[in-house]
Amino acid sequence: MSGDKPGLFLRLKAGLNRTATSLGDGVSALFNKRKLDHAALEDLQDLLIAADLGPAVAARVTEKLAAERFDKEISEQEVRSALSDVVVDILAPVERPLRIDAEHRPHVVLVVGVNGTGKTTTIGKIAKGLRDQGKSVVLAAGDTFRAAAIEQLEIWGERAGAIVVRREVGADPAAVAYEGLERARAEAADVLLVDTAGRLQNKADLMDELAKVVRVLGKLDGTAPHDCLLVLDATTGQNALRQVEVFGEVCDVSGLAMTKLDGTARGGVLVAVAERFGLPVHFIGVGEGIDDLQPFGARDFARAVAGL
Amino acid sequence: MFDSLTGRLGEVFDKLTRRGALSEADVDAALREVRVALLEADVALPVARDFVAKVREQAVGEAVVKSVTPGQMVVKIVHDALVETLGSEATEINLNAVPPVPILMVGLQGSGKTTTTAKIAKRLQDRDKKKVLMASLDTRRPAAMEQLKILGEQAEVATLPIVEGQMPVDIAKRAIQAAKLQGFDAVLLDTAGRMHVDEALMAEVAAVRDAVQPAETLLVADSLTGQDAVNVAQQFNERLSLTGIALTRVDGDGRGGAALSMRAVTGCPIKLLGIGEKLDALEAFHPDRIAGRILGMGDVVGLVEKAAETIDQQDAEKLAKKVQKGQFDLNDLLDQLRQIGKMGGLDGLMAMLPGVGQMKKQMAQANIDPKLLKRQEAIIQSMTAKERTTPKLIHASRKKRIAAGSGTSVQDVNRLLKQFKQMSGMMKKVNKLGKKGLMRQGLPGMPGLPGAPGLPPPR
Numbered sequence: 001m002s003g004d005k006p007g008l009f010l011r012l013k014a015g016l017n018r019t020a021t022s023l024g025d026g027v028s029a030l031f032n033k034r035k036l037d038h039a040a041l042e043d044l045q046d047l048l049i050a051a052d053l054g055p056a057v058a059a060r061v062t063e064k065l066a067a068e069r070f071d072k073e074i075s076e077q078e079v080r081s082a083l084s085d086v087v088v089d090i091l092a093p094v095e096r097p098l099r100i101d102a103e104h105r106p107h108v109v110l111v112v113g114v115n116g117t118g119k120t121t122t123i124g125k126i127a128k129g130l131r132d133q134g135k136s137v138v139l140a141a142g143d144t145f146r147a148a149a150i151e152q153l154e155i156w157g158e159r160a161g162a163i164v165v166r167r168e169v170g171a172d173p174a175a176v177a178y179e180g181l182e183r184a185r186a187e188a189a190d191v192l193l194v195d196t197a198g199r200l201q202n203k204a205d206l207m208d209e210l211a212k213v214v215r216v217l218g219k220l221d222g223t224a225p226h227d228c229l230l231v232l233d234a235t236t237g238q239n240a241l242r243q244v245e246v247f248g249e250v251c252d253v254s255g256l257a258m259t260k261l262d263g264t265a266r267g268g269v270l271v272a273v274a275e276r277f278g279l280p281v282h283f284i285g286v287g288e289g290i291d292d293l294q295p296f297g298a299r300d301f302a303r304a305v306a307g308l
Numbered sequence: 309m310f311d312s313l314t315g316r317l318g319e320v321f322d323k324l325t326r327r328g329a330l331s332e333a334d335v336d337a338a339l340r341e342v343r344v345a346l347l348e349a350d351v352a353l354p355v356a357r358d359f360v361a362k363v364r365e366q367a368v369g370e371a372v373v374k375s376v377t378p379g380q381m382v383v384k385i386v387h388d389a390l391v392e393t394l395g396s397e398a399t400e401i402n403l404n405a406v407p408p409v410p411i412l413m414v415g416l417q418g419s420g421k422t423t424t425t426a427k428i429a430k431r432l433q434d435r436d437k438k439k440v441l442m443a444s445l446d447t448r449r450p451a452a453m454e455q456l457k458i459l460g461e462q463a464e465v466a467t468l469p470i471v472e473g474q475m476p477v478d479i480a481k482r483a484i485q486a487a488k489l490q491g492f493d494a495v496l497l498d499t500a501g502r503m504h505v506d507e508a509l510m511a512e513v514a515a516v517r518d519a520v521q522p523a524e525t526l527l528v529a530d531s532l533t534g535q536d537a538v539n540v541a542q543q544f545n546e547r548l549s550l551t552g553i554a555l556t557r558v559d560g561d562g563r564g565g566a567a568l569s570m571r572a573v574t575g576c577p578i579k580l581l582g583i584g585e586k587l588d589a590l591e592a593f594h595p596d597r598i599a600g601r602i603l604g605m606g607d608v609v610g611l612v613e614k615a616a617e618t619i620d621q622q623d624a625e626k627l628a629k630k631v632q633k634g635q636f637d638l639n640d641l642l643d644q645l646r647q648i649g650k651m652g653g654l655d656g657l658m659a660m661l662p663g664v665g666q667m668k669k670q671m672a673q674a675n676i677d678p679k680l681l682k683r684q685e686a687i688i689q690s691m692t693a694k695e696r697t698t699p700k701l702i703h704a705s706r707k708k709r710i711a712a713g714s715g716t717s718v719q720d721v722n723r724l725l726k727q728f729k730q731m732s733g734m735m736k737k738v739n740k741l742g743k744k745g746l747m748r749q750g751l752p753g754m755p756g757l758p759g760a761p762g763l764p765p766p767r
Contacts (some may be wrong), residue, residue, distance in 0.1 A: 119689070152452075265534070
């Protein structure tokens with residue numbers, strides 16, 4: 001929002017810092033040179049659970065620590081670097097940027113997620129980023145359910161300089177996506193971003209609606225959508241695992257974005273998600289400004305999580 | 309939302325209740341599992357810890373060990389502790405202030421503030437017969453004000469006209485002023501989503517609070533929230549002195565740990581639950597019933613209330629009359645099916661019945677199809693008006709047509725007709741019983757009817 005732009009790393013770090021401090025504080029309180037015994041390991045496991053890392057990952061970290069230094073005096077620094085190493089191990093393979101394939105023209109990205117995770121905002125920010133790279137972008141306003149969702153996307157379209165394809169409220173989202181693809185082809189656009197209404201993954205009819213969007217896009221271009229981006233909210237707890245699983249079944253999620261990492265939410269569930277599904281993480285959102293969407297960096301994320 | 313937590317605790321308690329005597333070690337083992345179940349359900353760590361400690365203190369006491377069914381006692385203690393953590397009684401929106409009563413809605417981005425604002429406004433207007441005005445102070449998110457305006461139109465609730473470029477505090481003051489002049493009872497102020505650590509924005513909403521002195525400051529929070537729930541609730545509470553919490557997306561399959569966490573750290577009652585995307589999908593929060601649901605004890609009171617809300621009194625009387633006259637036909641069956649649908653379908657009803665944790669699993673195994681109702685509805689809808697009133701007409705070729713029309717099979721049609729036959733048979737029996745009862749008591753001014761043929765004579 002402000003005129004001057006701090007460097008990418010600084011912004012990222014500022015966003016992730018809070019993740020780090022809350023977790024890091026806990027760790028340092030625990031391990032200011034202390035014997036690593038059962039009680040200490042249990043406490044560490046609790047701390048990781050408190051960061052939303054999930055039981056599996058929490059167990060792995062503590063097991064690794066136990067294997068190497070059980071019953072030894074261990075310093076805070078050592079705990080943090082061990083923690084960071086494990087997290088990097090899990091996250092490094094999923095650090096992959098969203099790649100726009102020039103052959104597709106348009107490269108179709110379907111954006112999905114539960115209500116209120118920030119799909120529309122994320123699309124606006126991605127569109128801006130792509131425009132800055134000189135790519136032409138079409139947005140399809142596929143959230144025809146929520147009041148004013150279409151207007152919201154139109155405003156983002158204006159800000160980013162992207163064409164917005166829209167229909168009336170209550171229209172079939174699959175039809176909007178279809179028209180979006182037609183328009184993007186006619187304009188020879190590089191990218192089509194398809195917005196969808198937020199939906200809870202346990203609502204069968206809404207998930208069917210999403211499956212239809214995928215089917216209908218496939219009618220115009222058998223390879224579309226080329227990417228399906230699931231937007232996760234960093235404040236979400238273990239339910240994120242369910243979201244990835246079910247959305248994955250319905251529309252073959254190809255990558256993730258995690259938003260709202262600028263609060264105290266630790267986003268640790270992303271580590272659990274990465275461990276279980278191994279899906280690429282493309283973006284993290286660290287603020288409301290148009291430039292506050294960053295490519296995901298495993299090492300930075302892990303170091304920040306470990307408070308290094 | 310509490311399903312999975314229910315499942316996990318159900319398993320723990322099953323093991324416990326099957327044992328005759330309980331040692332301290334048994335209780336400890338069970339409580340360790342309770343603790344893990346809570347953590348997996350996203351209950352915040354400190355809250356889970358306190359909870360388990362509280363239960364343990366009571367559960368290892370003599371009363372439990374000496375009671376006839378120690379397992380049951382522990383379940384009861386957990387239940388009571390859950391109720392206590394969730395808050396002991398239901399609390400409604402407080403409107404005890406000089407009208408127009410200001411109600412301030414706050415929360416993180418995407419927690420569902422705007423939708424919840426409209427739902428509460430609709431509830432106050434429809435149920436409590438209050439005149440409500442809504443105003444959006446969200447000057448940040450694109451089209452947020454537009455969203456509230458559209459929701460206002462859908463809910464038939466007045467919204468403050470949008471003035472471009474006004475600051476939140478000024479909009480709030482304008483809303484109160486307008487409400488005073490136009491005689492509104494309550495003013496709902498929807499604010500922009502904000503992070504609890506965003507100093508500038510928290511100061512902004514604090515300024516709004518100071519300017520309007522709301523009777524209610526409600527935190528709108530996502531029930532899918534993880535461990536961060538405590539930080540969010542705590543910091544919003546410290547800054548704004550919350551009076552209540554509205555939980556959203558309770559219809560998701562999250563395990564609802566956030567509800568426990570937020571209540572525990574703020575002491576604020578959870579007042580409302582958002583249970584769907586429609587504007588009437590808002591429920592009062594009843595801690596005891598929710599605790600019952602978590603432990604698989606069901607929520608019968610909730611079920612009855614739901615029935616009372618959805619079933620139209622006149623329709624019910626009409627149906628009763630028809631049944632009395634023996635005129636129950638397929639149209640009535642269709643109405644019944646729809647009513648069950650309105651009450652949340654078979655699934656929804658089942659979830660409110662006691663002892664359902666285990667039964668649900670059995671249902672899933674027995675492959676009872678949740679879409680059964682819809683399919684039966686379709687079958688009836690594929691019949692002609694005549695067929696519906698006189699089902700006797702439906703023979704082979706008609707059945708084929710109905711099956712084709714509803715996308716089902718002839719067997720499905722047969723099954724429905726058989727079910728209908730059984731139902732009407734039952735109703736006839738009930739009827740006869742009713743008549744018999746009347747005759748036995750001999751209603752004043754109504755001479756006892758001579759025994760109808762085929763009826764056992766009145767004794």
